[in-house]
Structure formats: structure tokens, C-alpha cells
Amino acid sequence: MDASSQRRAVDLATRSHHALALFPGTTLNPAPAWKSQHPADSFRLNPDFRLIRDGYELRIANGTEALKRNTARLIERMYSSRGLFPYGQGESLDERDITVAACKGDHAVATLTLCLDAGRGLLADTLYRAEIDAARENGGQVCEITRLAMDPEHSSHEALAGMMQILYIIARLTYRVTDVFIEVHPRHAGFYRRLLGYQMVGPEKICPRVGAPAVLMHLCQQRLDHLIDTHAGRSDDDSRSFYRMFQRRAELEALQRALVASSPIQNQRRTSI
Template sequence: MNSVASSHEARQQSVRSPSGAAHARRGFRGEILHHDFALRRNGYHLRIVPPHGPLRADVDRLIHRMYSWRGLTPYQGHDSPGQPIQTTLVACRGDRPFGTLTVGMDLGKGLLADTLYRTEIDSARSRGGQVCEVTRLAMDPEHSTPETLAAIFHLGFIIARLMHGMTDSYIEVHPRHTSYYRRTLGYRVAGPHLTCPRVGAPAVLMHLPLSHAETQALRYGGSTRTNSRNLYQLFLSPTEQRAVLNSLQGRHES
């Protein structure tokens, strides 16, 4: 469960190795996500966290600290047999992580959210949907900004939707946070209030059609508007989105 700026060009400093064809990659091909990828922004950068090593340990400590601060059980599940394919993203200032998010994609063995909400998620599967989830979201309020949150969600969207062809995203949140996700990203409540066993707290399932996110990102990404109710205006511009997608794909093809 889971508990801007000047001109957009100034916010992005560089995208490493922007090469390769700008087309969506279908299927579950984790090898195309190279762990040395970095998206540099205004004073911080986003990276993909490798399964093991110092950065993974630092991210785990961040999650433990942020979850414990909110009175939650710090769930530390990573990739393992029987779990979704998981890609963990991190926002860092220098070498210090201050924000993280994990995108889990169903490889036929389900999502973590199926523990409580299998019936609700199966409704998307029965329509031919490809389902994914957002988990292990943690942002240090001392260092994070709405722009950072938007950037890390946008990178997760690029990986889930544009690289793996996911159609439906789910997130388990505390009931008091539902209005925030509805207002800023367009999630809708999709399941009843229950207790999430992974973090030992009340939870509610929320659902986002990724076609909606795709439309909003293209419409508002890179906007100079200052409507704090819409995180999509803080997403990358369509041109920058293509550059990030090409960068991720180009490292596999080079």
C-alpha cells in the first residue's frame, strides 16, 4: 500500500542515450530496462534500481523510514518467484534517494493486490486487460516536490504502458488518500475498505485506465500551467517522453 517550476526545458537537464525507434514494446521483457539508465532533472535524477547492491539497500532503508514514520509495517518484498515482474524507480539528489515507486506487472501469477482484490482485478482481466500495480511508494517530504512525484509516476507509466503494453493500473492506498489520487491522476475507487496485510493498515483499491493517463500525458505534459490539482501538467512533454522511451529501448538495441 502507499501512503512545480519554470519552463519545462529548464527542468530537464539531459536524457542519457536517446536513441532507437519510438514504438511500444509489447510483452514482458525485463532485459530492456538497463539499470544504468538515468533521467536528469532539475537538481535530481531518476534511476532504475537493480535487484541487489548498495542502491537497493538505500531504497529499502528509505521505505522502512517513511513507512515506520507513518506507523506502517515496512513491506520489503522484491522480485521473487510467484510475484509480478517488478521495476523499482528511485529519485536521488546526488547519491541520496528521497523517493521511490515500484511498478509490478502481471506475468500470469497475479499482482500483490490480488491478495485482497482478486475479484475486482479479474474484472479487467476478463475484458482482456493487461494489469499492473503501483507499490512501495515512498517520498521523503523534506526533499520531494510535486514535480518529483509527477516525474517518477511518468517514468513508471512509460515502462508499464509504452514498453509493456499494460492497460490497467491499480494501487492500494489508505482510505484518506483516495481523494488525492482521484484529483491528481484520475484514479477511481475500485474495491472496498479492507486491511492490507503487507503493511498492517486500512486499504482501498483504486483503478486507473492507462489509456486515460496516456491521453492526459499527451495533453498536459510539459505544460506551463500551475493547476496543482493535475499532476499530468508536470509530466514530461510528448517530445521528452519519446526521448526517454527511445533511451530505454536504444540501450537494448545498441
Template sequence: MMIETAGHAKPSPDVALSLPTRLRAQIKQDSFSLNDEFIFERADYRICFAQGSEVLRNKLASLVERMYGSRGLHVYHAIQDLHPSRAILVACRGEHLFGTLTLGLDSKAGLLADTLYRPQIDAIRAKGRKVCEVTRLAIDPEYGSHDVMASIFQLVYVMSRLIHGMTDLFIEVHPRHAGFYRRMLGYRIAGPEKICPRVGAPAVLLHLPLEYADAQLRQFAGKPMSRERNLYKFSSPLRDLAALTLTLSPASANC
């Protein structure tokens, strides 16, 4: 199943960025049902899921090893990434895999970020909010761009927010990278600097209330020429996001 974006059309303010109630009722809140044939096509690259492909998983392992190793980080191969609560996204140009991240929903096993920051994340859970996280983000700088980052994160937004109803997205990053996520996506620092045992390097916890992403996408999606400095303007127009939500919803196939 291949999805192509319609370019940068003027977004309609009344486009509904949510699943119909009849579909949302069929979604499991703590696990993904992934379509291995899904492909999100862009001009010169594509994004798809890697869970069902040993070839893609091997390629992403090589990418992570190369990217993490070049920065002096420990390389960890997360068995948890194959858990139903996690979705592995990969970006490819031709046969070359150049980007990956894993989106994890909260489950009985919790989040990987709970290892260092459970009190901070539990404080959000205690408010009745639904948390998720991004882990294992690696993009080859030779192929990386704001468009690539925006494309990957808009899929994270659709899957976490629009399909599974998550309210809060966490990520652990090296302190020197925190400024980028704060400026370009609106993350806030939510936890102090600590040594992350998975990579053997300093990390801080960043927190993004997804209501902020809602507002930014409604204002900037599909407007790449905006003078605003954020990644949201590089996202697909709202109408395309709404269509993408229905396409990625496992329940929609039964309607």
C-alpha cells in the first residue's frame, strides 16, 4: 500500500484530525497492528515499517551501529522493539536505509525512559494522560533534512496522537541536542541530565504535550515557506494527514 502526498496545498481549517468514533473503539491502546505493505512516498525517499522485514531490520542495525559508534555511544540492540507496543519506522532512498526511529506506546512493561525518569513520567500518568516515547532515532546526516525529520515525526504524530489517542510524547536526547527539539518541535525539558545506561552517555528527558503539536500543525502544516522556524511547516497538509490517519488505522480495513 503506497501513499503519496499531494504537495503543499492550502490546508482546510475544518479538516478533522481524528479517527471516527466507530474506528477508535476498535484500536488497542497499548499495541500496534502494523501494515507491512504501507509505504509513505516522498519525492526522493520513502518511509515504511521494519518489523516484518529481516532485511530492513539488519540494515537499520547497521545504521544505528554506525551512527551511534561515530559519536562514541554504546550500541544497544533493543529486543523490546519487536514488542507489539512498539513500531519501527525506517526511511530509505532506493535500497539504502538512512533513517530510523522506534515509537513506543505505554504498556504493562512501561517505557524505556522509565529507567531513569519514572517519577517524571508517572506524574504525567497520574493526571490520567496517555504517554508514549521515541527511541533509537538515527539519521545519516548525508541524507538528513528538515523534510525527512518532519515526515518521520508526522507519522509518529498520526500513529500516537490521531490513532491511539496518546497525549504526551517523551524522548531522551543528549543535552547538546535538546535545543533543536525545543526550537523545532516544541519539546520541554522534563528531567535532569543523567547517564543513560543504554548508550553510556549523558541524556535529558524531553516532553511534548501533543496538544501543542495539534495547534502547530493546524497553523503551519503544508506551509513550507512560512518564516516560522519549526518542523511542523514541512508536514503534509491537514487533508493529507487526515487521509493518512485512515490509511494507517488497522480498524479501517474492516469497514
């Protein structure tokens, strides 16, 4: 796949009615499934964290009401422009789920949300409870990435990779997620399989949240670890893997220290990397 073809594939994927997903977890002591306490209660995110990629400022929307409203408007505008229902109609995200935004000035131009497994489960449980429960019953800690929206005028591979890195840090390095699920439009499944290493595990169904077809895809920790180790940070990597735009593990761990604390963060300086 040449550069122009890959850009078209990424653009199609970012226009899917469900989010880009990755971030399996670690092999180190995964937390038990279906914890009664939401895992986000154990950590606090630095509200002043910033990651600069390709001229975009990547930020955490949690705790910033203006940015949360901005991302909500972006999602509604992008989904409505494709004739889809307002995303999540009648199903709001848990306030402790984590939303990342890519910003130009004060405007969000792209966003992704990480849904961690709480007592009520994942949004994808609506259609694919049996498939997700199979991972839980194996001792897995599951999550899903959802609510992808990107303004087509700001279709930056680097910004998208930066948002994906932040969610990877939160899900895998911080909460030790072992299994990540996504619902995507069937015609976009090939992108996730070829460039991100996902496997299809759930049949096509109609997603009631957006009124469009969906399939369930899954990525396990072992596969993601291999892809990161093989491709991340390699300027000479001419593969199609999206992970070549990731930073190496040591750099990701440094970002985690800037992003996450085990207690509420006070008087934290602005972090710009």
C-alpha cells in the first residue's frame, strides 16, 4: 500500500461510526474482571498534560467542561454529516471514562474515548456480551475505545497516533488492560486487521446507537506487545503498520509519568512534550 492509499484508508477508518481501538494490556498481574470499583478511581490524570504532535495539542478532556462540550459538538457534527444517529443516543458514557482530544487553539478537531470495564460493563455489551464475557471469564481486564470523530480538514496521521498513544498509556501501562474491543463498520474492518492487528470476533449486527452495521473486533495483549516492539520508533520502517508512528516503550513510560499519578495531582506544572 503506497502513502496515498494508506492515507485514504486512515481517512476512511476515522470516519467509521465507531472508534479506533487498540491498547491491550500487560502480562503483569492483570486486575480481575468485573471489579466493583471503577478502575479510574485508583489514579488521577494530570489536567495540565499536553502532547504536541504535528502542530496539534493533545489533551485530556476530563475535568475540563469547555473541552468536553467542544468534543461533544465535534462528535455530533461528524456523525450527523454522515447520516448517523447522534452517537450514544440514550446511552451516555460513564463520567469516569477518559476522552482525549486533538486541538487547534481552543477547538477540538479530533477525539477518542476509552471506556473501562465497570459494574455496568461496556457499550459493546449491548450486541456482543457473550464474546466479551469470554475474555472476562478467562481473567481478562477488558475495555473498549469508542466515539472516534475527526474533522476531515484536520486528518493528521501524527495527531491520530498521538491520541492512540495516550489511550495506550492509560489502558495498558496504567490500568493493565488485557483485551480491547471495538465495534466498527464492516467495510472498515480490513483497516483494523491489516494496519492495527485486530481480529474479527463478532458477527455483523445493527448497532442501535448509530443505526448502522457493526462488527466486533479484538486485540490481545500479546499481539499488541509484539507490534509495539517490532515497529515503534523506527524511522526506517516501511511497513503498513500504524504502530511505526508510536514512540518506543521507554518514551511511553516517560509520558505515563507526566500523565498519571496515583493520588490527586496538585500544582502540577504544564507538561508539553
